[in-house]
Amino acid sequence: MWTQFMPQSNTSTCGGLSRCDHLNVLAFRANMPVVWNDNFGVARLDHDFGSKWHFFTSYRYYKMQRDTTNQVDIGGFFSGDKLGKPAAASSRPQVPWYLTAGLTTNITPNLTNDFHWSYLRNHWARTSHAQPPQIAGLGGALEPFGETSTNVLSPYNLDTQNVRTRFWDGQDHMFRDDLSLIKGKHFFQFGGTYQRNWNWHERTDNGGGINYQTVYWLGSSVGSTNGMDMTGYIPDGVPSTAWKRLYGIVLGAPGVTQIAYTRTGKNLALNPPNTPAFDQSTIPYYNVYFSDSWRMKPTLTLNYGLGWTLEMPPVEAQGKQVEFVDTAGQAIDTMAYLNARKSAALQGEVYNPTVGFALVGNTGGGQKYPYKPFYGSFSPRVSAAWNPSFDSGIGDRLFGHGQTVIRGGFGLLYGRLNGVDLVLVPLLGTGLIQAVQCVSPLATGACGGSNGATPLTSFRIGPTSAGFNGLVAPLPAASATLHQPDFPGVNEIAAGAGEGLDPNFRPSVNYQFDLTIQRQINNKVSVEFGYIGRKITHEFQPIQINSVPYMMTKGGQRFDNAYGQMVMQLCGGNAGLAGGGCANNFAAVTPQPFFEAALKSAYCTTPVKVSKTSTITPTSCTQAVALNEASNIQSANLWTLWSDLDNGNFNFPRTMMNTPILDPVTGKSTALGANGQLSSGVGMNTSLGYGNYNAGFVSLKASTWHGVTMQSNFTYSKALGTGSQVQATSQYTAVDPFDLSADYGVQPWDRKFTFNTWLVYQPPFFKNQHGILGRIAGGWTIAPLFASGSGLPLAVSPSDNAGNDVYGGGQAFGEADGSNFGAQQNAIKICGTNFGNSRVNNMTTTTGFGASGFGSNAAGTTVVGFFSDPAAAYKCFRNPILGIDHGHNGGAGLLRGLPFWNMDLSVKKDLMVTERFHVEVSSVFTNVFNHNQMYDPGNPGLVLGEPDNWGALLNGQVNTPRKIELGLRVRF
Secondary structure (H helix, E strand, O other), X not given: OHHHXXXXXXXXXXXXXXXXXXXXXXXXXXXXXXXXXXXXEEEEEEEEOOOOEEEEEEEXXXXXXXXXXXXXXXXXOOOOOEEEEEEEEEEOOEOOEEEEEEEEEEEEOOEEEEEEEEEEEEEEEEEEOOOOOOOOOOOOEEEEOOOXXXXXXXXXXXXXXXXXXXXXXXXXXXXXXXXXXXXXXXXEEEEEEEEEEEEEEEEOEOOOOOEOOOEEEEOOOOOOOOOEOXXXXXXXXXXXXXXXXXXXXXXXXXXXXXXXXXXXXXXXXXXXXXXXXXXXXXXXXXXEXXXXXXXXXXXXXXXEEEEEEEEOOOEEOOOOOEEEEOOOOOEOOHHHHHHHHHHHHHOOOOOOOOOXXXXXXXXXXXXXXXXXOOOOEXXXXXXXXXXXXXXXXXXXXXXXXXXXXXXXXXXXXXOOOOHHHHHHHHHOOEOOEEEEEEEOEEOOOXXXXXXXXXXXXXXXXXXXXXXXXXXXXXXXXXXXXXXXXXXXXXXXXXXXXXXXXXXXXOOOEEEEEEEEEXXXXXOOEEEEEEEEEEEEEEEEEEEEOOOOOOOOEEOOEEHHHHHHHHHHHHHOHHHHHHHHOOOOOHHHOOOOHHHHHHEOHHHHHOOEEOOOOOEEOOOOHHHHHHHHOHHHHHOOOHHHHHXXXXXXXXXXXXOOOOOOOEOOOOOOEOOOOOOOOEOOOEEEXXXXXXXXXXXXXXXXXXXXXXXXXXXXXXXXXXXXXXXXXXXXXXXXXXXXXXXXXXXXXXXOOOOOEEEEEEEEEOOOOOOOOOHHHHHHHOOEEEEEEEEEEOOOEEOOEOHHHHHOOOOOOXXXXXXXXXXXXXXXXXXXXXXXXXXOXXXXXXXXXXXXXXXXXXXXXXXXXXXXXXXXXXXXXXXXXXXXXXXXXXXXXXXXXXXXXXXXXXXXXXXXXXXXXXXXXXXXXXXXXXXXOOOOOEOOOOOOOOEOOOHHHOOEOOXXXXXXXXXXXXXXXXXX
C-alpha cells in the first residue's frame, strides 16, 4: 500500500498535520481541482380573474453537481486517478425543485384572503468511494491513525464522517390560508397551515464512526491509543502517545475492527453485504394563529396575538424506527436513567441494568411514535409602540415632538425539530443498523476489550507465511435475524456506539424580550438603542449515558474526590501538571479511602512493571492505581482508567456498558459479552439544554445627507448556555451528563463586540450628466461595507484530545471514550498571564514549541502564531482533573480567538448616452484590502500533549482573498 499508492513527501513542512514528526511521518501537499456545476431556472405566471381574484403560480428548478474534499485520493488508487495527483473521490449532488400556487381574494374592501399551496422536492446526496480494502485479500480497509481525514497513512482517507454515503428525498406539501380584516382601529389576522412532509432517507453508517464496510484502525482504539497495554514497552524519555500510535501501525495490530451490518423486516433479517439502510417517514405539521394590531391612540399602538403549533412525531411506513429500551421493553428516559445511576452510586451501589434496542412497534406494548407528541406549543406575544409628543420642558428635550418611538415586547416561540432527529436518528439505534466493534483483537480470534491486548497477544495483520496472524482480523459475526428486543452482549453480539431519541424529546422554548428607543435627531439623522434578551429552555442536548459514575462512594469517600487528591499528589500539583505533564512521584501518593475500600487485594499487592527492567510493589491500593494507570492519568483518560478498574478489579459489580460480561460459573467473559453490551456507549438526543442571550445595541442612521446614506451598528452581547449544538450533531456529549450546569458557559458563537457600517455615496453634483464633464463626473455610486467583531471563544484542549480528532477530547471527567463520543472540554489556566488575542506575525518558537508545520523544530524559528512566547504559554495550562475542577471551566473556551474585520466595496458608474440609453459599469470588490484573516489556532494548534504545534496558526485563511466581479448593463 505504501510503496505502490503513497507518493513521496514533497514538502519539508508539516502544514498543521498533528501526526507529522519530520522523521517517521512526513507530509504531502498538492493542489486539487474541484469541479462545480449548477443550473437554475424559474418561471412565473400571474393572472387576474376579475378585480377581486388574483392567481399566481411559480416553478423553480435547481441542479448542482460539485466535487468535495471529503474524500481525496492522492495515490492513484481509484480508476482514472494518478499517483501524486490529488483527485476528489466524493461529491455532493443536489436536485431540488419547488412548485407553488396562490390565490388572493378581496372579499370586501376590508377583508382579504390569501391561500397558498406549495410542493417542495428536496433531493440531495453524499457520494464517495467509501472504504474499500487497499490490498486484495484484506478482510477490511486499513486505517492508520484511525478516524481522521488528513492524518492518515493511506492513499485515501476512510474516516466515516467524511466518506459515508447517503441521500435525502423530501417531498413536502404545504397548504396555508390567511385572512386579514381591518375593523375600526384594529387590524386582525387569522390563519393556519398544514404541512405534510414525506422523507425518504438512505445511509450507510450509524451516525458516528462506523460504516457498512469493514475497517481496521491502526494506532488508534476505543478508550486508548492503540488498544494494547504498553507497560514496559515504552522507552524512557519518549513521548508515550506518539510511540504507541507508531508502534501499533508498524506492528500491524488493529486497535479496533468494526462494521455496521444493516437489516430489514420485523425480524430484522440481515441484508447482503454493502446494503444501505433506509426509512420513509411522514411528519404532519399544524399551525393556527390570531393577531391584532390595535391603534389605541394616535401615539400608541398595541400588538398582541396567540399561535399554536403541533409537529407530530414521524411515522415510518414499515415501523423502521429503533428505540432504546429496558428489559421490560419500555423506552428509557435519559434523566431517569442518569438519576438512578447517580442515586445508587452515592449509596455505594451499582445501577447498570441490561439495556437493549427494539423496533418502535415492539416498544411499550406497541408504540406508534418514537417519542411523545407535544401538544403544549402555545405562543403568546404582546408588544407596544409609543410615539410621545412634548412641546416643552424636559420631555421635549428628551423625546421631542413626535420624534421618538419607544418599542417593547415579549414573545414566546417554540422551535422546529430538525429532520436529522426525526428521520435519521430513529434509524441509528442497534437493529436496522447494527454497528459492532472488536476492541483490541487478539491472535486467538477473541476481542480483548479496552487495552486487553499486548504486543505479544494482539492480532497482527499480514500473511501467515511471514509469521503474521492473517489478512482477516477478528470481528463479531452477524446472526441471520435479531431478537426483539436486542440486548447486546446478552442475547446478541455486543454493539458499537449506539444512538437514540429520548422519549420526552420536544421543541425548544424561546422567551424573547425587546426594548428599543429610536430618536430622530433631525430630518436626515436618527439614532436607536435598545436591549435584546433571549432565554431558551428544552434545547437540543446530546448526552452519552455510559459515563463514569464518579460519585460512587466507598469508605466514606467519593471516587471523584479520591481521584483528584491522587492526581495532585502523583503529578506534583500545578507545577508538575503544567503543560499536560505529570511528575509521576509514586512515593508521594497517600492512601485514599475510596480506593482502599473499593479495590480487590490482589490488584493492590501485585507488582507493577514500570519499565523494561524494573517493577514496583504498591504500598496501598491508591498507589496501585497510580502505578497501573500512570499513562491514562497523564493523558486525562479517565473513562479508560475507570473501565480498566471496572474490568474485574473493583470488589463491586460491573458499572459500565463496555465492561465484559462474565459467566458466573467460569468467571470468564461470555461469548457474546466480551465487549460488554456496547463497546462505547449510547448517545441520547434530548431536550434538556438551556441558555440565554443578552445584548445592548446602538444604531446610527443617516439618509441623503450630502449624497450619503449610511447606517452603523454596534452590539455588546453575551451568550451563555450548556453548549449549543445544531440538531445534526452526532458523536457529542455533555461534559458532565449528571450535572448539565457543568457545561454552562459561553456559547461557541459568542462574540462580545460587533460593529458594522455601510454607506452609499452618490455625489450630488452633475446628476443630470450635462456635457462631457457631467458624463465623466456624474452618475457614480460608491458603496463600502465594513464589518468587524471581537474573537470567538477559543478552547485549549486537554491531552486526551491528542489521541483523536473529536471535539475537545471527551474523557477527562469520565463522560465518554473520546473516540466514538467527545465533549467540549477545556484545559485549566494556572498562571495569571493575559495572553490577549492578537495575531503575532513573528512568534519565536523554542525547540518543540510551535514550529511543527513550518519546516523546522529548531529554537528561534519565526512563524505566524497566537502567542509571543509559545513555550511559556504552554506551561500556563494543565489538564482538567475530576474532583478538583468539577467541569466548570469555561464553556466553549477559556481564551478568545482572533478579532476579525473585513471591507467590501462596490463602485458603479451610470453613463447616460442619451435620455433613453444608459450604460452601467459596475465592480464589486470582496475583501477589497485583501486582508488575511487567519483561522484561530485549533486542533492541533492548542492541544496539551502536542507542543510542536502550540499556538501556531496552522489552518490558513478563513476569509476569502480579494475577489473582483465586473458587470455591464445596458438600459434603453
